[in-house]
Amino acid sequence: MNIINMAWKGIKTDFRDIRTLFFMLAFPIILMLVLGTALSNAFTTTLPIDDIDVLYKDTTDGAALQQFIQQADQSGIEFKKVTIHTDGKKEVKQGKYTGYVEVTEEGVELYVNSGDSIGGNILQGMLSSYVDKYNISSEIMKVAPDKLEQAFSGGKQTNFIKETSVNPTKQPGSMDYYAIVITSMIVLYGAMSSSSLIVGERVRKTADRLIASPVRKSEIFIGKVLGSLVSNSLCVLLVVLFSKLFFKANWGDHMGLVFLVLLAEVIFAVSLGIGVSFLAKTSAAPKVIIMLFVQLSSFFGGAYFKLENPEGIFKFITDLSPLTWINSALTKIIYANDFSAAIPALTINLVGAILFLLISIVSLQRREGL
């Protein structure tokens, strides 16, 4: 009950604070509008799927892959059989082809460039659903060969293409791109407000009142964190819905998973803010540290402009930004139905959150008062 009291008070005052509202709601929306329209030329809004050329090698005698190739062809993906003289993997590495598919009796292997190319993502998504189908059919083949035909032509035949092929109008235009990166950036900025969750009570001296009351420190802490999580999540929800409805930004067909990734980031941001506020010596330092961290993360996470296939040390730096992982996960979920991309993003955010929460809890226990 005390926890809910604490949380509710936080939520109420968050949504009353014009500055917070501007920063968490108006600011990202304006930024999306400005960057999304001003920089629209930097984005090819037509489908780059035409550019997807794929090499393949099929050592099986099944017709399944051929069927897949036919369907993919209709979406504009061109498959070429690899010749004896070419090394498929090398071709992909040199950027001549988007991907190289090898189908053997053991299964399917796909090689794409490790860079964040949309084409590679699309290919990966399509193929993974094909593989699902393929596994089913090979099962059936073993058990009852005469049912194979049915498995593939029985109404659902084109499903794996339909699910994953990208509708030309759904390519990430500049607004789609900025809707994602600005949203994830603003979530990270949530660390600013959470850095004053406890410090604010100290500065206002209300910490003394809280400690003098029969409420446990742990209840105060949990209540505060919970309130901040709810406030920040609500803001993100509003920003995403606003950009979807009014800017027609593409958030894909799996909003649940998109929100799950964003929620993990909210948890990370809130914990980061509190953690830093406990580590810093003065009450002003956390804001400076967080501002710097968010700015750098935003820059290297591609919040201001797209960083195309970073390499070497530059890639290492971009990988340090949590936003890189989140933006990549969101792009893959939205444009390639690649749900597995959510896993590194979720892991990084939640592990980070646990780390910062532990720091906070330990220092809170050591302190007299809040």
Added chain:
Amino acid sequence: MNVLEIKNLTKKFGDFIAVDNMSLTVAEGEIFGFLGANGAGKSTTINMIAGLLRSNDGTISILGKNNAKQSRFAKMNIGMVPQDIAIYEDMTAYENVKFFAGLYGLRGAELNERVVEALEFVGLQDKHKSYPKSFSGGMKRRLNIACAIAHRPKLIIMDEPTVGIDPQSRNYILTSVRKLNEMGCTIIYTSHYMEEVEEICSKIAIIDHGKIIAEGTKEQLKSIITNTKDVWIEVKTTEKVNLAAIQDINGVEAVSVDENFIKINSDTGVNNLNKILEHFMNSHIEIRSLQEKAPNLETVFLTLTGRNLRDQ
């Protein structure tokens, strides 16, 4: 029954001893004054009673129960008015009181009743929908009190509740303190203002360097120093006054400067007024007036601690 019992309480900040082996009892129904100069250890003592600071040694009992062992019981029965105003600027007066009272387990209609009662008590009922940023210093102080009394504590601790406010608000607060006391609350009151303490407190402890150096009713405290008297000499300018020289005059116990007054406390048994005046003449200091004072708390304080209560 004793509302508060402190035994051998000690608090150190590093090597510095802020509260030094202090023992004290406060009986039910008392308005107990803590008098002490800046840094005497009043707030530190109070913060330990309220559970904001841990003691290094000693015990504190509230209503007969040990604070350390039954901290929830203690906290439920204490209302703390902190020295620094502790309210949320982004919540209305009503919401502030409601939030804090809610921490004591009050809910629903009862909570609402108590909040209204507390706001009426400090005279802020008309302002219950206003935000504290529009409040004067005095109104904030009053809200600071309201936040501490809505849960009807048995013991109310007020740490300098009248600092820096207008006379009207101060009177309001002093009246409220008396009313709370009449309603059955025991009160611990600290202040820099001697007159306030003298006016409302039924018992007083003088604290210096973390120790209680005298304790009792006003009358008891004054009787400590009936063997001294006060002479106040008003001068045009205090620049040329040599306090050390005056201190050296036979019979002088203490000397201090308060604006244009030189306040001299000296033994009743020694006739030294001549000597004192001679010093002023010789130093060519123009005297404006001279008065002899009956002992008051200020004299007591000065005599016992050797310094003024407000020599910041």
